Amino acid sequence: MQTTFDYVVSGAGYAGCVLARRLSDAGKSVLLLEIGSSDKSWIIRMPAGLRSAFKPTSKYNWWYYTKAQQHLNHRTIEQPRGRVLGGSSSINGMTWLRGHPLDFDRWQHEGVSGWDWAINY
Numbered sequence: 001m002q003t004t005f006d007y008v009v010s011g012a013g014y015a016g017c018v019l020a021r022r023l024s025d026a027g028k029s030v031l032l033l034e035i036g037s038s039d040k041s042w043i044i045r046m047p048a049g050l051r052s053a054f055k056p057t058s059k060y061n062w063w064y065y066t067k068a069q070q071h072l073n074h075r076t077i078e079q080p081r082g083r084v085l086g087g088s089s090s091i092n093g094m095t096w097l098r099g100h101p102l103d104f105d106r107w108q109h110e111g112v113s114g115w116d117w118a119i120n121y
């Protein structure tokens with residue numbers, strides 16, 4: 001088993017997975033660590049199953065709360081975050097938005113090579 005890596009990425013959510021993939025594509029060895037469990041579950045894969053990820057007992061959800069909110073009569077509000085491979089994207093209802101081409105091209109223009117719209121889409 002490989003025990004040394006060029007990079008260790010903590011958290012296999014959106015950011016961690018993209019980062020690990022980009023580094024791997026660049027020929028680097030990467031250890032991607034995720035504290036949550038596998039996403040191979042009907043709760044994650046089937047849209048109607050998602051309600052189960054929003055129970056306080058769900059292992060797929062960190063089940064955070066906000067601080068008491070002054071402008072909400074000092075109530076605390078549930079703040080779900082994914083604790084599973086895929087992170088919050090695994091419990092975000094499978095909806096997604098394609099980014100705006102101008103944002104991608106601006107990032108490329110500002111020096112983030114490989115992020116321009118033409119390459120990614």
Ligand SMILES: Cc1cc2nc3c(=O)[nH]c(=O)nc-3n(C[C@H](O)[C@H](O)[C@H](O)COP(=O)(O)OP(=O)(O)OC[C@H]3O[C@@H](n4cnc5c(N)ncnc54)[C@H](O)[C@@H]3O)c2cc1C
Binds near residue numbers: 015016084085090
């Ligand atoms: C209910 C809900 C609905 C959403 N709806 C949408 C939507 O419709 N469209 C949209 O674009 N976005 C949506 N989002 C937001 C989107 O899912 C998040 O912005 C995105 O997933 C954040 O990515 P991230 O990589 O920053 O964090 P996350 O995806 O949350 O990933 C963080 C990962 O790190 C792991 N982790 C934490 N601590 C450790 C540790 N110590 N060691 C190892 N691993 C650790 C976590 O378990 C998690 O898997 C939604 C989010 C939620 C919660």
